[in-house]
Amino acid sequence: MARTLLDPTSERTVAERARLPRPTSVDGLTVGLLDISKPRGDVFLDRLEQRLVEHGASVKRYRKPTFSKPAPADLRHEIAVECQLVIEALAD
Amino acid sequence: MTTANSSAAPALPDGLVVVVKRDCETCRTIAPALADVAAKRGDLTVLTQDDPQFPDTPTPLFDEDLAFSWHHDIETVPTLIVADGGVERERTIGWQREVWQRLTGIDDLGADLPPMRPGCGSKSVDPDLVDALRARFGGSILSARRIEVADAEDEIEMMYTRGWSDGLPVVPPTEARVLAMLEGTARAPDEIVAVIPPDLAPATVEKVAIAAVMAGCRPEYLPWVLTAVEAACTDEFNMHGLLATTMPVGPVLICSGPGTRAIGMNSGGNALGQGNRANSTIGRALQLVVRNVGGGRPGEIDRATHGSPGKVGFCFAENDAESPYGRLAGEHGIADGVDAITLFAGEGTRCVVDQISRHPDSLARSMAAALVSLHHPKLIMAFDAVLVMGPEHARVFAGWDRAAIVDAINEHLTRSGSALVRGADGIEEGLPEAFADAPSLPKFRDGGLMLTYAGGGAGLFSEIIGGWVNDEVGSKPVTRAVSY
Numbered sequence: 175m176a177r178t179l180l181d182p183t184s185e186r187t188v189a190e191r192a193r194l195p196r197p198t199s200v201d202g203l204t205v206g207l208l209d210i211s212k213p214r215g216d217v218f219l220d221r222l223e224q225r226l227v228e229h230g231a232s233v234k235r236y237r238k239p240t241f242s243k244p245a246p247a248d249l250r251h252e253i254a255v256e257c258q259l260v261i262e263a264l265a266d
Numbered sequence: 267m268t269t270a271n272s273s274a275a276p277a278l279p280d281g282l283v284v285v286v287k288r289d290c291e292t293c294r295t296i297a298p299a300l301a302d303v304a305a306k307r308g309d310l311t312v313l314t315q316d317d318p319q320f321p322d323t324p325t326p327l328f329d330e331d332l333a334f335s336w337h338h339d340i341e342t343v344p345t346l347i348v349a350d351g352g353v354e355r356e357r358t359i360g361w362q363r364e365v366w367q368r369l370t371g372i373d374d375l376g377a378d379l380p381p382m383r384p385g386c387g388s389k390s391v392d393p394d395l396v397d398a399l400r401a402r403f404g405g406s407i408l409s410a411r412r413i414e415v416a417d418a419e420d421e422i423e424m425m426y427t428r429g430w431s432d433g434l435p436v437v438p439p440t441e442a443r444v445l446a447m448l449e450g451t452a453r454a455p456d457e458i459v460a461v462i463p464p465d466l467a468p469a470t471v472e473k474v475a476i477a478a479v480m481a482g483c484r485p486e487y488l489p490w491v492l493t494a495v496e497a498a499c500t501d502e503f504n505m506h507g508l509l510a511t512t513m514p515v516g517p518v519l520i521c522s523g524p525g526t527r528a529i530g531m532n533s534g535g536n537a538l539g540q541g542n543r544a545n546s547t548i549g550r551a552l553q554l555v556v557r558n559v560g561g562g563r564p565g566e567i568d569r570a571t572h573g574s575p576g577k578v579g580f581c582f583a584e585n586d587a588e589s590p591y592g593r594l595a596g597e598h599g600i601a602d603g604v605d606a607i608t609l610f611a612g613e614g615t616r617c618v619v620d621q622i623s624r625h626p627d628s629l630a631r632s633m634a635a636a637l638v639s640l641h642h643p644k645l646i647m648a649f650d651a652v653l654v655m656g657p658e659h660a661r662v663f664a665g666w667d668r669a670a671i672v673d674a675i676n677e678h679l680t681r682s683g684s685a686l687v688r689g690a691d692g693i694e695e696g697l698p699e700a701f702a703d704a705p706s707l708p709k710f711r712d713g714g715l716m717l718t719y720a721g722g723g724a725g726l727f728s729e730i731i732g733g734w735v736n737d738e739v740g741s742k743p744v745t746r747a748v749s750y
Binding site: 178179182184186240243 | 411425430440444462469473476477504508511559561738739
């Protein structure tokens with residue numbers, strides 16, 4: 175007789191979403207730079223900001239309260255509303 | 267009677283209903299009385315559990331699958347039930363002549379039988395059968411997806427293939443085992459215990475029970491597992507960050523209270539080691555919930571550089587019954603006598619050896635010397651630690667309370683900022699230069715050095731369990747009373 179086991183997982187199906195096409199240029203776009211609060215992440219992001227501005231992008235800076243927790247929902251929403259692109263710095 | 271696999275309760279016939287089995291001496295003794303009732307009343311139904319030929323008169327119904335006995339909570343045979351309109355009005359168990367006479371309305375019933383005989387256990391509560399019966403008749407309370415294992419398939423291998431294992435074999439979570447596990451709590455199977463990171467998937471009591479079965483828990487451990495899951499999935503404890511971090515840390519469960527002894531936890535010799543079922547499986551069950559419900563797996567969201575053996579499951583009991591300075595949960599506000607778990611985001615253990623000190627100040631200095639290098643001698647305040655003091659070390663501090671011991675150790679853990687800044691001692695790691703002028707900096711934040719008491723037998727040793735990044739940035743220890 176076949177044995178029956180109970181599924182220990184969350185039984186969720188994974189939603190797959192296609193990535194947006196990469197823009198050919200950042201000129202005129204707003205780019206969000208998210209600092210996750212790791213030491214020296216700002217050094218990396220400062221340099222990125224400089225390069226992006228040189229290429230005609232406007233930059234907005236954001237910061238997670240701590241690197242160890244997911245970004246708060248409000249912050250994610252704010253970035254989604256204000257920016258067309260986002261770069262998250264995982265530097266240490 | 268009803269066929270197997272039905273969870274619907276068989277209807278209760280109106281009139282008198284008696285459940286018997288031939289294997290019961292009292293049932294055989296009262297067989298003449300059953301014949302007498304059948305002759306004098308037309309509304310007697312007899313159900314037999316083991317032999318369809320017993321009794322001879324009246325002809326019984328055969329409760330072969332024990333559905334009637336299960337659903338009508340027959341614990342003893344014989345049981346006499348008076349029913350009216352499908353509803354039970356009264357019942358008696360065993361043979362009590364006067365009660366049977368009153369319920370049947372037959373004044374001289376069983377006049378030649380003994381006045382009283384205790385009954386026997388109903389087959390439906392036979393320990394060898396009860397798990398299968400619970401699965402057959404109680405399975406509908408479980409909502410997890412059923413997965414059939416093919417005849418030729420090895421179930422242990424199948425669970426490995428599906429990624430359900432932490433690397434060690436897991437116990438197959440059958441309906442019977444999960445239902446038996448759920449007997450360990452009064453909470454409903456569909457109650458949400460917590461939202462489990464990283465997928466933020468809700469875990470029901472049932473899903474936690476499945477993980478507990480797989481980990482090897484007994485049902486009486488389940489309240490501890492449920493409490494640990496609740497404590498882990500709080501914003502303060504930050505299970506998400508603990509999972510995602512590159513540091514070698516996981517949830518460390520420090521249990522205390524009389525319940526630890528009731529479920530046979532080890533707080534004595536080898537308390538932090540192998541060989542005790544409760545110690546070994548409760549912490550593992552929490553990690554299996556995170557893995558299977560939350561989707562937290564090494565190489566995916568779990569980014570640990572090295573990990574540690576404790577990440578399979580790290581759980582031990584404090585010997586609070588014999589502790590000379592109380593227990594950690596007491597320091598965290600739990601009243602005496604209340605079972606509790608402290609969850610600490612910690613790494614593996616490291617031994618403090620001092621076999622010579624016989625004076626508290628000397629031993630406090632030894633402890634401090636061992637603790638100062640936690641994670642890095644020049645990094646301070648950012649990490650907590652649990653000190654698991656062994657009984658022979660604790661004896662050196664006889665008469666001291668926990669605050670005095672911790673203060674004495676901390677006293678030898680302060681250093682000047684100039685010794686800790688980057689570059690000091692030729693070591694580039696260290697505090698920012700801004701701390702250079704601080705005259706005295708502590709190794710631990712307030713409450714960051716947590717004292718516990720466990721271990722046993724000979725040995726002038728203690729153990730250090732180092733913590734992950736503490737407080738708002740990382741994890742705060744969370745202490746919860748066990749909810750049953």
